[in-house]
Amino acid sequence: MDIYICIGSSCHLKGSRSVIEKMEERIRREHLEDRVNIRGSFCMGNCTDGVCVRVGEKTVTGVNAENFDEKFETEILGELRDE
Amino acid sequence: MNGLTAEVGYVSLIKKGEELCGDRVETVRFEDSTTLVLADGLGSGVKANILSTLTSKIIATMMASGMPVEECVRTVTRTLPICKVRKVAYSTFTVMQVNHQDEMTLLQFDNPSVILLRGGVSIHYPQEELVIDGKKVIKSVVKVKPNDIFLTMSDGALYAGVGKMYNYGWQRDNIIDYLEARYEPDLSAKMACTIIAEECDRLYDHAPGDDTTVAAIRIRPRQTVSLMIGPPEHPEDDQKAVEELLDGGGKTIVCGGTTSNLVARVLDKPLIPTIEYFDPEIPPTAKIQGIDLVTEGVITIGHVLKLAKGYLENEDLSTAWAGKKDGASRIAQLLFEEATDIRFIVGRAINPAHQNPDLPISIVIKMGLIDELAEILRKMGKQVTVSYY
Numbered sequence: 001m002d003i004y005i006c007i008g009s010s011c012h013l014k015g016s017r018s019v020i021e022k023m024e025e026r027i028r029r030e031h032l033e034d035r036v037n038i039r040g041s042f043c044m045g046n047c048t049d050g051v052c053v054r055v056g057e058k059t060v061t062g063v064n065a066e067n068f069d070e071k072f073e074t075e076i077l078g079e080l081r082d083e
Numbered sequence: 084m085n086g087l088t089a090e091v092g093y094v095s096l097i098k099k100g101e102e103l104c105g106d107r108v109e110t111v112r113f114e115d116s117t118t119l120v121l122a123d124g125l126g127s128g129v130k131a132n133i134l135s136t137l138t139s140k141i142i143a144t145m146m147a148s149g150m151p152v153e154e155c156v157r158t159v160t161r162t163l164p165i166c167k168v169r170k171v172a173y174s175t176f177t178v179m180q181v182n183h184q185d186e187m188t189l190l191q192f193d194n195p196s197v198i199l200l201r202g203g204v205s206i207h208y209p210q211e212e213l214v215i216d217g218k219k220v221i222k223s224v225v226k227v228k229p230n231d232i233f234l235t236m237s238d239g240a241l242y243a244g245v246g247k248m249y250n251y252g253w254q255r256d257n258i259i260d261y262l263e264a265r266y267e268p269d270l271s272a273k274m275a276c277t278i279i280a281e282e283c284d285r286l287y288d289h290a291p292g293d294d295t296t297v298a299a300i301r302i303r304p305r306q307t308v309s310l311m312i313g314p315p316e317h318p319e320d321d322q323k324a325v326e327e328l329l330d331g332g333g334k335t336i337v338c339g340g341t342t343s344n345l346v347a348r349v350l351d352k353p354l355i356p357t358i359e360y361f362d363p364e365i366p367p368t369a370k371i372q373g374i375d376l377v378t379e380g381v382i383t384i385g386h387v388l389k390l391a392k393g394y395l396e397n398e399d400l401s402t403a404w405a406g407k408k409d410g411a412s413r414i415a416q417l418l419f420e421e422a423t424d425i426r427f428i429v430g431r432a433i434n435p436a437h438q439n440p441d442l443p444i445s446i447v448i449k450m451g452l453i454d455e456l457a458e459i460l461r462k463m464g465k466q467v468t469v470s471y472y
Contacts, residue, residue, distance in 0.1 A: 007356060008340035009381050012366040020358050040356030042369050042379070043340025047434065 001036050001080060003027075004054040008043030011050035018065040019051045026072055032080060055079040087229060088305050088423045089117040089181045091464050092273025093298035094280040096239070098127045099290040105131025106237045106296035109139035111147035112464060115183040118147045121298045123194060123237040125173040131294070137163055138174040146180055152190055152222070156215040177235040179300050187233060187300075189223040195241055195255055199225065200232040200275075203266035205259045230268060231302040232275055239295030240279060244286030253286060271420050272301035273394075274405070307333030308422035310414075312380055313430030313449060314341050315472035324428055324472045325349040329373075331426050334417060337371065339380030341434060347371050362409035376417065378410035384452050386411035387418070391459045394419055418460060425460055427469040429453055 005023060007016045020038065027036050044052045049061035053076065060075045093108045105124045110117065120143040124134030138159050145155040163174065175193035182188075189197050189208075199208050213220045236258075244253055253261075258279060265278050276297040283295050309331035315324050325346055328335055337346050347354035354377070356369040365386055366379035390404050390411060404412035405420070418425060429450070457467045 005358065006340075007358065007366050007379065009366070009379055012379060012382060016366070017360055017363060038358060040358040040367055040369070042343045042354055042356045042377075045341075 001056065002039050003036055003076070003080075004039050004041040004044075006042075006044050006046075006050060006052040006054075007040045008047065008050075010047035011043075011052060014050040015064050016051050019053070019063050019068060022065060022068040023053075023072075026069070030077070030080075036080060086305055087185065087227070087302055089464075090272045090301045090303050090423065091117065091119055091299070092271060092276050092301070093119075093121070093296060094273070094276040096280055096284055096287070096291045096295040098239070098292065098294045099287075101128045101294070103129055103132040104296070105135055105294040106239070107132070107135035107139045108296060108298045109143040110464070111143045113147060116147065116180060117300065117464075118143050118178065118180040119235075119298060119300055120146070120176055120178050121194065121235050121237065121296060122174045122176040123239075123294070123296070127294055131174075134163055134174040138176055142176060142178060146178055152178075152213070152220070153215050156192070156218060156220060160216050160218070175237075177298075179233050179235065181227060181300060181302065185227050187223075187225045187227050187231075187302075189221075189225070189233070191221040191223075191235075192218060195236050195238055196221075197223075198232075198234045198255070198259055198262070200234065200262065200266065201228060202230070203263060203268070205263060227302045229302055229304055232270070232272065232299055233301075234262070234275060234279070234297065234299040236279065236298070237294060237296045239291065239293035240283050240297060242293050243283035243291070243295065245292065269421075270301075272299040274420075275299050275301070303423065305423045306421050307331045307424040307426065308336065308417050309333065309426040309428065310336040310338065310418070311342060311346065311428040311430070312338040312384065312453065314339075314345050314432040314434075315430040316432050317472075320472045321345055322349055324430060327426075327470065328428050333424070334375040334421070335373075336376045336378070336414060336417060337374050338378050338384055338414075341432075342380065342430065343369055343371065343377050346374065346377075350374075360409075361407060362411070365409040365411050368410045368413070376410070376413055378414065381449055381452065383410045383414065384449075384456065387414045388452055388456050388459070390415045391419065391456060391463075395459050395462055418465075419463065422465060424466045425457075425468075427453055427457060427467070428472065429469060430472045 051063045053060045097104045105127045109120045120139040122135035122138035124131030177194045178190040180188045208225045279297045311328045352372045357367045369377040404415040
């Protein structure tokens with residue numbers, strides 16, 4: 001399964017890099033690294049609501065370093081487990 | 084010049100304790116000729132700077148407009164202010180002028196002799212002595228070949244290391260050996276100068292005892308680089324813009340998320356972004372088969388502009404971007420070093436998401452960045468065209 005994290009201009013300025021770092025760390029902690037690939041995305045078209053993360057069909061917006069864990073648990077983790 | 088062009092580069096080190104350089108490089112480019120003058124004014128500081136500025140400006144302007152050399156030298160001699168201490172008006176000079184008949188004319192007055200590297204090896208060239216107003220000027224005419232490097236320097240280069248690393252400074256022969264050992268076929272004019280200047284700086288123990296300038300002209304084949312940034316204002320122009328990007332016949336760069344998606348769609352190839360940050364400030368690059376480099380847009384280009392300004396005002400030696408892998412450094416390598424001809428393909432669509440007061444991105448800023456970058460690249464001697472969609 002792939003998780004896409006937007007690294008376009010707006011999302012970059014809103015902290016894509018730290019979201020990628022948090023994601024890598026969290027995926028390791030959940031022991032999901034064999035099942036999940038973290039990939040970059042060049043603009044998902046939701047620039048005003050960055051940082052954008054797409055997991056499966058679902059787009060999660062407004063992710064940042066501060067709310068990462070909450071967003072991960074409520075909106076992302078479920079998608080990964082469903083599979 | 085039959086598919087060839089003249090690439091110009093120079094680097095100056097300023098004598099320790101001075102704010103102005105007494106050496107001066109002036110270049111004048113026309114469609115059919117490129118003229119470079121290096122002048123070294125007597126003494127150092129303000130006085131030397133005035134002498135060398137006058138000398139290089141007068142000679143470059145007159146030579147470029149086709150005046151005979153005798154006339155140029157006479158004008159300089161009669162115009163320069165006379166130094167109160169030394170009772171002479173004096174500035175050495177070297178003129179390098181290459182024309183579209185593939186001919187390099189060298190005129191040398193009292194600077195260290197021009198080094199001609201052909202295929203990475205220093206070769207001799209014919210020299211004829213002229214006496215103009217009592218001054219001995221050495222004239223040479225050389226038929227140029229691709230990748231020839233003509234390198235001139237002020238005598239500060241030869242004094243580097245006197246009494247420190249070397250007893251008598253390093254001589255022209257040492258400089259030739261040093262350069263030959265580091266020669267690579269794609270060595271740019273600017274890099275050749277940087278290699279010598281850096282070594283001079285080291286020999287001077289980073290406190291130059293004299294103004295030191297190295298300037299070079301490299302004869303090179305033309306190389307086109309086409310860069311597309313921004314989606315066209317009208318989506319029906321997408322195809323046309325991408326076609327223009329590809330028909331340049333050289334290398335291709337695509338900048339911007341939306342733009343990359345568009346190019347990938349038109350080419351029917353996947354867009355594969357990476358998440359590798361070589362520099363935390365610069366967003367990662369991506370790949371599209373058939374495109375040489377794919378990067379994020381405004382932030383990356385903004386950084387390229389910063390690098391371009393540093394490179395142009397270059398009297399410093401920092402060319403750190405030459406070896407780096409982030410998107411901005413890679414664009415810099417392609418545009419500053421590889422390209423002789425640059426084509427910008429600029430889309431004017433407004434990204435609604437960027438019209439957000441929280442974000443320092445707007446269409447106005449993007450257009451301004453490209454205009455400014457194009458201007459600086461022209462000053463570097465590149466042929467630049469910009470087309471808008």
